[in-house]
Amino acid sequence: MSAAPVTWFVIINPTSGNGLSRKKWPNIKALFKKYEFNFQFEFTKYPKHSTELLHQALIQNIKHFICVGGDGTLHNMVNAIMTQNLIPTAEIKVGVIPIGTGNDWVKTHNIPKDFESCIQIIKNGQLKTQDVGKIVICNNSNKPIFFINLAGIGFDGFVVSKVHKFKHLGAIAYLYGTIISLFRFKNFKAKVVSKSETISGETLMILIGLCQYSGGGMQLTESANPFDGLLDISVARNLRKLEIVSNLSKLFNGNITKHYKVKTFKTEVLTVEIDQIKEPLIQADGELVGSGGFEAFIIPKAFSFYA
């Protein structure tokens, strides 16, 4: 007896990539038909709708998903997978057609932007399983947030809070947002603790990397590896605005992690305490998720995807 055909559930964020997902959907849909996918699809109607859509599909025992959107849509789908107990996470598999602004997560995994190549990768069925990061924010202790690319607090959270205004510019929106934010952001007092490190004082940002790229192609952690069971930390201590401006190119080639004010290390658990009343913003995979102190953990090999 032959196995039942796989049913794929395709989630499209029509707003991602400044509306490109909606525009390109007819072409993508035609390719799914060409490659004989048995699929259902749904457009998201509001922010985080992809989380609800994925949960509803799991109730129908659908385990194969395709994300048509950017890093934020994928982030919401991962959070749906990690916050349910209907189906073991190892049985849930995700393919990605990256149509976002930054499209940073796919860069580490060499998933191309060309739709047909993405669909061929999914059809070939070769899976990888990467680590997932988990953040528990002190002032929101009952609701963990999961991430697969990079999370951080401080300047990068501030940039994420501004960058949506510039997304019509494409990937350069993040660089533009970075420059604009330089003039408004104030460094904050923090204490960062891991098993091997304690760092405290004035801080620009604290980054937790699983994959290598963020902010539209920047490399802000030293040796992020989504398969090594470790969080790759960069603590940018009291970096001044002029120091950032004079090191802009180093944001993109990774050399910023070699700056004497940037401390890098790897850990399984990280605690961040904020030592001031105004709480800096936290971002995860380019989505704003809260503010203030938090703990971060690694969940080894928890997200399976086609690559």
Ligand SMILES: Nc1ncnc2c1ncn2[C@@H]1O[C@H](COP(=O)(O)OP(=O)(O)OP(=O)(O)O)[C@@H](O)[C@H]1O
């Ligand atoms: N129908 C919708 N209307 C408004 N916002 C939506 C809708 N569907 C999803 N969203 C939100 O859109 C946001 C951005 O999506 P996404 O990150 O996929 O695209 P992007 O910002 O263009 O790409 P990237 O994150 O790669 O830069 C997410 O926070 C998501 O929750």
